[in-house]
Amino acid sequence: MHDPASLRTLHVNRFQAEPAIFVAPGRVNLIGEHTDYAEGFVMPAAIDFATLAAISPRADGKIVVYSENFKEEKTYDAAALPPKGSKHWSDYPMGVVSILAGEGHAIPGFSLSLWGDVPLGSGLSSSAAIEVATALAVSSVIGANYPGPVLARLCQRAENEFVGANCGIMDQFISANGAEDHALLLDCRDLSFKLAPIPASVALVIANTMVKHSVAGGEYSTRRAEVEEACAVIAQHRPEVRFLRDATVSDLEKWGGEMSPNALKRARHVITENLRTVAAAEALLNHDMAELGRLMAEAHVSYSRDFEGSCVEADAMVALAQDLPGLIGARLTGGGFGGCTINLVEKDQAHAFAEALAARYTTEIGIVPQIHICHASNGAHKVN
Numbered sequence: 001m002h003d004p005a006s007l008r009t010l011h012v013n014r015f016q017a018e019p020a021i022f023v024a025p026g027r028v029n030l031i032g033e034h035t036d037y038a039e040g041f042v043m044p045a046a047i048d049f050a051t052l053a054a055i056s057p058r059a060d061g062k063i064v065v066y067s068e069n070f071k072e073e074k075t076y077d078a079a080a081l082p083p084k085g086s087k088h089w090s091d092y093p094m095g096v097v098s099i100l101a102g103e104g105h106a107i108p109g110f111s112l113s114l115w116g117d118v119p120l121g122s123g124l125s126s127s128a129a130i131e132v133a134t135a136l137a138v139s140s141v142i143g144a145n146y147p148g149p150v151l152a153r154l155c156q157r158a159e160n161e162f163v164g165a166n167c168g169i170m171d172q173f174i175s176a177n178g179a180e181d182h183a184l185l186l187d188c189r190d191l192s193f194k195l196a197p198i199p200a201s202v203a204l205v206i207a208n209t210m211v212k213h214s215v216a217g218g219e220y221s222t223r224r225a226e227v228e229e230a231c232a233v234i235a236q237h238r239p240e241v242r243f244l245r246d247a248t249v250s251d252l253e254k255w256g257g258e259m260s261p262n263a264l265k266r267a268r269h270v271i272t273e274n275l276r277t278v279a280a281a282e283a284l285l286n287h288d289m290a291e292l293g294r295l296m297a298e299a300h301v302s303y304s305r306d307f308e309g310s311c312v313e314a315d316a317m318v319a320l321a322q323d324l325p326g327l328i329g330a331r332l333t334g335g336g337f338g339g340c341t342i343n344l345v346e347k348d349q350a351h352a353f354a355e356a357l358a359a360r361y362t363t364e365i366g367i368v369p370q371i372h373i374c375h376a377s378n379g380a381h382k383v384n
């Protein structure tokens with residue numbers, strides 16, 4: 001039901017009110033993993049999986065949120081918003097409402113219907129898509145008009161402070177600010193960004209290992225803590241280093257011995273990943289797809305070996321893609337420990353590539369993967 005007309009009908013039938021409808025995409029990250037919370041660089045693209053949000057005002061002071069995915073409705077009192085999430089899907093929209101209230105907006109009653117096709121728990125930012133779609137929808141009823149980067153920050157805060165997941169800014173940023181047929185190089189320090197066109201001859205082939213990924217899970221937080229540990233050690237010697245963004249490989253050579261072995265490896269991944277990400281954006285801007293593919297391959301090895309953020313299935317999905325015709329570059333994308341790989345593939349070979357990869361993965365791992373041929377899409381916007 002990826003169409004606003006069906007969501008409109010559903011909303012009108014349920015709430016007897018004409019809605020305004022907004023869309024916010026999921027994302028795939030081409031390169032730059034676990035660098036965002038180190039104030040480094042990422043290069044994601046918004047994709048054509050998205051969340052739609054339909055909203056209409058209510059006169060009874062209630063906030064009624066309905067998810068077509070979960071087929072469930074939840075009611076809140078607009079004058080008594082919950083202070084924290086309750087490990088329920090409604091935490092994502094209500095977290096956004098709560099952050100907007102905290103920004104000083106009076107929150108009126110409204111009905112909100114949500115529907116999305118971003119596969120859940122697959123590392124394609126289904127949560128960010130819900131947050132950003134909700135933020136645009138609720139902004140429309142409270143008369144707010146935040147620029148995309150500010151909206152992204154508010155949504156990240158909803159996830160950090162209300163949902164309780166310690167994510168960085170990448171997912172919300174690209175969902176709010178993506179551009180059709182472009183990847184976006186984001187400097188997570190000052191949120192400045194550059195768009196890099198993805199050649200029309202290249203497809204984004206997203207291969208789902210079917211192993212569930214979660215940012216709320218323990219591994220993400222453990223890795224983040226190790227990255228912070230490494231940074232703290234370097235900062236003892238170079239106080240100007242506030243985040244690993246400021247650190248170099250030579251810092252690790254000098255002071256790596258003062259860190260736990262894990263912190264050293266995680267830091268090596270983050271520091272080299274920042275360099276690779278900036279180089280990858282250059283390569284894309286120069287149409288040097290071979291170099292981009294090479295950097296993606298290197299990034300995967302670093303993610304898997306140094307960051308230990310991969311898993312057997314994702315490593316297999318990347319390895320099995322290597323000699324298939326049309327492949328430019330493949331790596332695990334997103335928060336890690338499962339989820340999807342991103343494969344840049346020559347468009348005219350994409351279907352054959354997807355079929356062959358699915359067959360190989362099924363044989364090797366014994367799980368039938370979902371493989372999607374996507375293209376880079378626009379960021380969040382009003383639909384009607």
Ligand code: GLA
Nearest residue numbers: 033034167168169170334335
């Ligand atoms: C998740 C988080 C992001 C980012 C990635 C890893 O998607 O939400 O902020 O940290 O993991 O690159």
